[in-house]
Amino acid sequence: MTATQLENIFKSVRQVLGALLLLSIVGCAAKEQGDTTQSETAKEWKLQFEDPCTGNWQQNWFLDGELATIETSEKGMNFKAGPVNRDDAHHAVLWTQESFEGDVKIEYDFTRTDSQVVNVNILFIQATGVGDSIFHKDITKWNDYRKVPTMSKYYDHMKTIHISYAAFPMVNEDADNDYLRVRKYPVTDQITFDDMEVAPAYFNTGLFLPNVTYKMTWIKTNEKLLLSVAGNGEVKEYGWDLPQGDPVTEGRIGLRHMFTRAATYRDFKVYMKNQDKPHPSTHQ
Template sequence: MHRKITYSILSAIILMMCYSCNSDSKDEFEKVNESEEWSLQFSDSCTGNWQDNWFLDGLIATVENSDKGMNLIAGPEHKNNAHHAVLWTKQSFNGDVKIEYEYTRTDTQLINVNILYIQAQGIGKGVYDKDISKWNKLREVPTMSIYYNYMDPIHISYAAFPMTNDDPTADYIRVRKYPVKEGIAFDDMAVEPSYYKMGLFLPNVPYKVTVVKANSKLYMQVVGDGKNELFTWDMSDKAPSIEGRIGLRHMFTRSASYRDFKVSVK
């Protein structure tokens, strides 16, 4: 009986600590998100010509505009690197950054990943100029290793599944910081925590996504389908991403629509 009571007390303490941490994170996010210091730098309804504000990596990928938004469609062939897609803002952003958009999956896949790249530059060595638009041709086949070896953005995987999978609940959200350091494998680059089985980003359901990178913290809020979830990461021990473009990556087979895309800085 004494042992059961002790376990119950410990469980209650852990739950209270988790609640306190979550509450603190929400308070921090709300404060930084609602700050009056943000200055809107980029706004695209995504219903006009996408080429006005974006450029595309991937010769097989397509982008379709409609009154519903901007549908980014990767190639259909699984495990063929030529079928990846990456859409970049023409504009570059400096400092702390807030990214907001409506996201709707237009695929029903249970494999592969969507990625948000935050403030991507080249590594500035050899042909990999800091201005990634100067080596677009090298990314006509958008092999993943080109990005994690020769760019330095923050990477958020979301609406994501393993490359081999048939479990509809196996979704995850994960952060990485590029470039890969010598002796470290890509799979070991994750910034903890990773989040699993969130049940978000269901096909044909719109979600409001807000991502804030500020004060060495990274926040991602996802609102939709009756859910309001906040994910947080401490980036203080990672080399900062200070300036660069925003990128939308779909691995082969994946597609999604974007609407009301906004970027603010401070």
């Protein structure tokens, strides 16, 4: 092998080593940047509300509907709607005592304790009254109106984001026929109940099996709604673009069970962005 050939080989090796070194430096820099970004993102969220759901539920929640039962234990807060199907008096909604303004992240453990293949569980995010007639912005001003928690009393008179999950049609025999669906309240002269739906809907999710615990994480801004569900050995993620105009920006969080539905909730937490107000101590 000539000297020229050897020099060309060494030149090629130096080029390869140089390229590998450059990739290593870039990779480390990218990782540092990623770590910093994740850290900064985490710092944006401040814990505002916390309930382990193992003690006195009335300290942090109030109830619409008089036929529900709520029992707390070390396993969490088992919330059961009334047992009679198709009777509006057997619906129920649990509301946070506290109201939340701005972007919000909600986390909790959810375990179905029913075996129904009909009816719906709902999460209400940031609910207020529409502000006309008796329907004051503060929904506690018209609690009595909701003693029988007919669904129309909510979508006609509240401004909120509604998410149906662990949900089935009211006529159904297929245990796999569940869905996720989002709506933005209220109904108006221009917006019908069907018009309130925010696409897309997701069907046959394979989630929310009875007696399986799922970690639910919701993030809602004026523009987006995101959901991550972790449980049963898998993580699934969903997203929606919220309608523009008159955004939902403040209000209470509600857990609605249609008649016959039941679930346990544990470690319920609400985070807000850039909130300086310390969250109240709610450990029980």
